[in-house]
Amino acid sequence: MNNKEIVAQAVYEVVEEQLTLAEVERLLENPKSVDHGDVAFPAFSLAKVFRKAPQQIAAELAEKINPDAFEKIEVVGPYLNFFMKKEVISSMVLKEIAKEDQSFGDSNIGNEGNVTIDMSSPNIAKPISMGHLRSTVIGNSISLILSKIGYNPIKINHLGDWGTQFGKLIVAYKKWGSEEKVKAEPINELLRLYVEFHERAEEEPELNDEARAWFKKLEDNDEEALSLWKWFRSESLKEFNKIYGMLEIDFDSFNGEAFYNDKMDEVVTLLEEKHLLQTNEGAEIVDLEKYGLNPALIKKSDGATLYITRDLAAALYRKREYNFVKSLYVVGNEQSGHFKQLKAVIKELGFDWSDEMVHVPFGLITKDGKKLSTRKGKIVLLEEVLNEAKDSALAQIEAKNPDLPNKEEIANQVGVGAVVFHDLKNDRLNNFDFSLEEVVRFEGETGPYVQYTHARAMTVLGKADFTVDPEAVYALNDADSWEIIKLLQSYPEVVIQAAEQYEPSVIAKHSIKLAQAFNKYYAHTKILVDDEQRDARLALVHAVTVILKEDLRLLGVHAPNRM
Incomplete structure (x- = not known):
């Protein structure tokens, strides 16, 4: 039971004829200052019922409420301010964490329902840049958070593995490429060929006709074209998996755009059967005016299908394959119009599960205030950033703790963790500017700061040779430990809030607050x-290590025991 639930129950017992328990709980507030207690109840809502001034009602309620669970109840104007009994709450929280360990905050809200998460989705033959980081780490963290509350997440990497660019790539490879070079550095060489094609096509526009012809061959299952495409795809995937390995992120499916080539006719047939297709200037569209949206373009005048046709096929396939209770698309904010159209067309087809399709948008990462762009060469390679972060972490570890064993492994956990944490501590809709120096600092609101706090707390437990006893009573009543207890106690609600909002930053911010509260306590x-409260203090330190480690795990970040 959290503090609000305890206060709600106490207030409800004296106002049950006027308010339900849920109504009482909704009215409760967190005071802005600790001087005003832990929970406040405003008496305004009872003024009409009792026909008295809220100040008078507050004073009368204070007389009737059972004071057993509280240190004191203060009346301040129309407010009842409740001060919790620190010993009672702290012993309850510390006992729960001692018993449940990293299961603290687990629940079965999701009832093992499948949730598909469309995330990462890089384009074949192009490098994974910082631009792909957000979808990848936000999607991964959401999957970990949903898993903690009882859902079964299914991570889908909807690869960009089809389209006219493959015609261009085949032409470039046949004219200027070599098997040896592609095998040595697949992504770099394929990107070089792709860029070379664009440069030459400006002078020789007939190259574009050749590219279209090769892509037509690919669509018609020409043996050579298909063989080259499969090779480019598998070589690219090897490179991608190297980076996913650095992030320790895996996927349940790599079904990309090509997978849906033979599944789009069904979509067009369904739309025709429902009389939803209209012809407009030779193209086929679905009118979405009643949703306040532009028409969805299903087929171009030359018969070519579009992204939305493919995404409709993907949505139908995923519903049949996984019978999802939610289908999430972790894709940049700029695609919000596309996903509104996608949901609306599914709705028009008569599928109510369109309501369970959720676009989880996010803002941009910029560098020096400018958007990252592949075409213009303003690309920041994710692999390079992760390696630089690791080197920076190693340099700082060697300066702080030169005798630390496994320095390389810990530097990797700190460096990669710093990049991931920096992304996830930002509200996902916000844009942010990336600076490696800021990301890998051991001070401030950073991943290394939270990791270092966890390591510091583990060192305290090691020095004390302390093992928590789940059956013992650990009670504390000082102000600094109380701030920690409240943050620990709120953890189950924090996890649910992060899940409901698809917002990993809720977890990241909790970890920062908990680290700051612990460091203040430590100071x-x-x-x-060696006094009668030593074990209680150490039980508190233990609880901090458990929840900081779990916070970091839900973000996809390690919590080293030493740093």
């Missing part, structure tokens, strides 16, 4: 002094 309190 002000002699934890290892």
Whole structure:
């Protein structure tokens, strides 16, 4: 039971004829200052019922409420301010965490329902850049958070593995490429060929006709074209998996655009059967005016299908294959119009599960205030950033703790974790500017700061040779430990909030607050002094290590025991 639930129950017992328990709980507030208690109840809503001033009602309620669970109840104007009994709450919270360990905050809200998560989705034959980081790490964190509350996440990497660019790539490879070079550095060489094609096509526009012809061959299952395409795809995937390995992220499916080539006719047939297709200037569209949206372009005048046709086929396939209870698309904010159209067309087809399709948008990463762009060469390679972050972490670890064993492994956990944490601590809709120096700092609101706090707390437990006893009573009543207890106690609600909002930053911000509260406690309190509260203090330190580690795990970040 959290503090609000305890206060709600106490207030409800004296106002049950006027308000339901849920109504009481909705009215409760968190005071802005600790001087005003832990929970506040405003009496305004009872003024009409009792026909008295809220100040008078607050005073009368204070007389009737059972004070057993509270240190004191103060009446301040129309507010009842509740101060919780610190010993009671702290012993309850510390006991729960000692018993449940990293399962603290788990629930079965999801009832094992499948949730498909469309995420990452890089284009074949192009490098994974910082631009792909957001979809990848936001999607991964959401999958971990949903799993904690009882859902079964299914991570889908909807690869960009089809389209006219493959015609261009085949032409470029046949004219200027070599098997040896592609095998040595697949992505770099394929990107070089792709760029060379564009440069030459400006002078020789007939190259574009050749590219279209080769893509037509590919669509018609020409043996040579198909063989080259499969090779480019498999070589690209090897490179992608190297980077996913650095991030320790895996996928349940790599079914990309090509997978749906033979599944789009069904979509067109369904739309025709429902009389939803209209012809407009030779193209086929679905009118979405009643949703306040532009028409969805299903087929171009030359008969070519579009992204939305493919995404409709993908949505139908995923519903049949996984019978999802939610289908998430972790895709940039600029695609919100596309996903509104997608949901509307599914709705028009009569599928109510369109309501469970959710676009989870996010803002841009910029560099020096400018958008990252592949075509213009303003690309920041994710692999390079991760390696630089690792080197920076190693340099700082060697300066702080030169005798640390497994320095390379820990530097990797800290460096990669720093990049991931920096992305996820930002509200996902916000744009942010990337600066490696800021990301890998051991001070401030960074991943390394939270990791270092966890390591510091583990060191305290190691020095004390302390093992928590789940059956013991650990009670604390000082102000600094109380701030930590409240953050620990709120953890199950924090996890649910992050899941409901598809917002990993809720978890990241909780970890920062908890790390800051612990460091303040560490600075002000002699934890290892041998007195009657020593074990209670160490139980608090243990609880901090458990929840910081779980916070970081839900973000896809390691929590080293030493740094």
